[in-house]
Structure formats: structure tokens, C-alpha cells
Amino acid sequence: MKFAKIMIVLFVAFALFTGCAEMQKGSSSTSASPVLDRIQKRGELIVGTMGDMPPLNMTAKDGEIFGLEPDLAEMMAGAMGVKVRFVTKPFSELLPALQAGQVDMVMSGMTITPKRNLKVAFVGPYFISGKAFLTKVKTIALAKEADDVNTPNTKLVALRGSTSQAFAEAVLDKTTIYTTGTYDEAVDMVLKDKVQAMIADYPICVVSVFRYPEAGLLSVVTPLTYEPIGIAIPADDPLLMNWTTNTLNSIEASGQLDELRLKWFARPLPKPCSTRPRFTPPAPMMKPWTWY
Numbered sequence: 373m374k375f376a377k378i379m380i381v382l383f384v385a386f387a388l389f390t391g392c393a394e395m396q397k398g399s400s401s402t403s404a405s406p407v408l409d410r411i412q413k414r415g416e417l418i419v420g421t422m423g424d425m426p427p428l429n430m431t432a433k434d435g436e437i438f439g440l441e442p443d444l445a446e447m448m449a450g451a452m453g454v455k456v457r458f459v460t461k462p463f464s465e466l467l468p469a470l471q472a473g474q475v476d477m478v479m480s481g482m483t484i485t486p487k488r489n490l491k492v493a494f495v496g497p498y499f500i501s502g503k504a505f506l507t508k509v510k511t512i513a514l515a516k517e518a519d520d521v522n523t524p525n526t527k528l529v530a531l532r533g534s535t536s537q538a539f540a541e542a543v544l545d546k547t548t549i550y551t552t553g554t555y556d557e558a559v560d561m562v563l564k565d566k567v568q569a570m571i572a573d574y575p576i577c578v579v580s581v582f583r584y585p586e587a588g589l590l591s592v593v594t595p596l597t598y599e600p601i602g603i604a605i606p607a608d609d610p611l612l613m614n615w616t617t618n619t620l621n622s623i624e625a626s627g628q629l630d631e632l633r634l635k636w637f638a639r640p641l642p643k644p645c646s647t648r649p650r651f652t653p654p655a656p657m658m659k660p661w662t663w664y
Contacts, residue, residue: 405611407476408452416457417449420475423460424555426579427636428481428499428601431460440636441479444498447628448477451619462553464533467492470604477616478604481573483535488604495616496602498629502595503539506562506577507569513590518543527567529558535599536571544571555580563587573599575637 411417421441423431429439437458449456459475466478470492481501484494505512505521512521521528522544530536532551540549550567552558558570559580570577577591603620605612623629 405609407606407609407612411476415454417454418457418459418475419445420459420466420469420478421480422463425481440632443632445479447623463531481601482604483599484602492604493607493613494602494604495620497600499601501573501599501601503571503597504574504577504592504595505569505571506580507590508588509568512569518596522546529561529567529570540571
């Protein structure tokens with residue numbers, strides 16, 4: 373009887389020991405934030421961007437990525453105590469790269485939409501944009517509503533996989549819509565009169581007017597839509613979501629985000645139908661752009 377009691381005590385002790393060991397093993401192998409963990413281990417925050425969405429993100433001739441979003445990404449990386457590295461991809465490939473773990477965040481003029489939010493999480497917005505037209509046609513530049521240009525004779529171009537494409541297909545359904553992989557290709561179609569207009573985010577249309585001052589390009593005064601731009605992050609990492617939200621809020625509260633907006637959007641926007649706007653880019657824009 374005494375031997376049996378000893379065996380029971382030993383069995384219970386063994387069970388408790390092995391259970392605790394398994395718990396410790398599980399806790400040590402499971403990070404509270406797998407993404408933050410891998411960022412800290414590599415000492416590098418990898419940000420996916422297009423590098424072709426001025427002035428949010430641009431690529432210099434030497435390959436450097438610069439603009440409002442790269443500046444914001446530098447601040448994020450600094451708060452983590454790591455460096456930042458940018459990976460450029462076509463817009464339609466950015467979210468798949470995020471889901472595959474090839475990048476840690478996406479900052480590329482990405483509009484927060486319910487459809488995208490089903491696949492990834494968003495923090496923000498840090499910028500508000502909207503749809504606009506880039507065109508040589510005065511009547512399109514003066515359009516106050518999308519219906520004003522929704523005719524069978526209108527040919528438009530939009531960035532493939534963007535909300536501009538989705539907007540055009542849903543609202544401008546009577547028009548002929550072409551898509552391109554880059555904004556360079558889309559603007560080129562407008563310049564060569566292959567289409568009457570490019571539909572894109574307002575800042576891109578505005579900068580394109582300044583980029584080709586002799587081409588007679590025009591844009592609208594007021595965006596046609598309201599679009600919040602945010603940081604896309606993996607959907608399954610609550611701690612990363614919390615960290616990114618708090619860090620962005622801190623940057624906003626400190627006034628640094630306002631400084632970035634002023635730095636990259638300090639110049640007055642052109643009026644519609646102004647064919648030759650006089651424009652001196654702010655200092656960061658004086659770099660030789662690959663698309664300039």
C-alpha cells in the first residue's frame with residue numbers, strides 16, 4: 373500500500389514536470405509578434421513600395437527611394453532601432469508580397485478599402501487622397517463629377533490593380549478603360565493621345581502636370597473621391613498592429629507627420645486648364661528622378 377502511494381506521488385510529479393516543460397517549450401517557440409521578431413533579428417524593416425507614385429514615393433537615378441512614405445518609413449524603423457530597406461514591386465504585386473512574408477509593411481499610396489482589409493490589416497490613414505484626371509482635354513479637366521466624362525467615346529487609362537481601375541470600371545462603365553503596370557506608361561499614353569485621360573490619385577496627376585509643363589496637361593481642381601491612405605501590415609499579428617498604430621499616433625501627435633506633409637506638398641496645386649504652370653520643386657524633389 374505504501375509502495376502504491378509512492379508510485380502515485382511520483383507519477384503526478386512526473387506529469388507536472390513534463391507539462392511545465394511542454395508549456396515552456398511552447399512559449400519559447402511562439403513569439404508574441406512573429407513579424408516584429410524577425411525585424412529585430414535581421415535588424416532591418418523591409419517596406420514594399422512602388423517607387424513611382426510622386427510625391428509619396430519616387431526612385432532617383434541612383435536607385436534611392438524617396439518621398440513622404442520613405443521618410444515616414446525611416447521614422448518607423450528608427451522607433452524600432454533598426455534600418456529600413458525598400459523593395460520595389462508593381463502595385464498589383466505589393467499585397468501578395470506582404471502576405472507571402474517578403475516584406476514587413478507596404479507603404480505605397482495604398483487606399484484602405486474593405487476588400488483589401490479582408491486580406492491584410494491597415495494602420496492609418498496618414499494621408500487623404502482622391503481620384504482625379506490627367507488630360508489635355510479642357511472639358512474633362514473641368515469635370516465636377518465622373519458622369520461628366522462617362523461616354524462611349526472616352527478612352528481612359530488606369531494603373532493595373534489600383535482603386536483607380538476599380539473606380540473606372542464601376543463608375544465609368546461606358547468608357548473604354550486601358551490598364552498599365554506603371555504610371556510612366558499611363559502618362560505616356562496621355563501624352564501620345566492614345567487616351568483622353570489617365571485616372572489616378574490626385575497628387576500623381578498634379579505632379580505630372582508640373583513634370584511636363586510644355587505638354588498642355590491639365591488636372592481637376594477638386595478630387596472626385598475621398599480615399600484614406602494607410603500602412604498595410606500582415607493580418608495575423610495583433611502586436612505589430614498595436615505597435616504600428618501607437619507609433620504612427622506618436623509621430624502624428626509630435627507634429628512630425630505635418631512636417632512631412634508640408635515638406636512634400638508645400639507648393640500650391642495647379643488650377644485646371646493652366647497650360648504652363650510655373651513650378652520650382654521643393655529641395656527633396658531636385659534629385660534626378662528616373663521618371664523625370
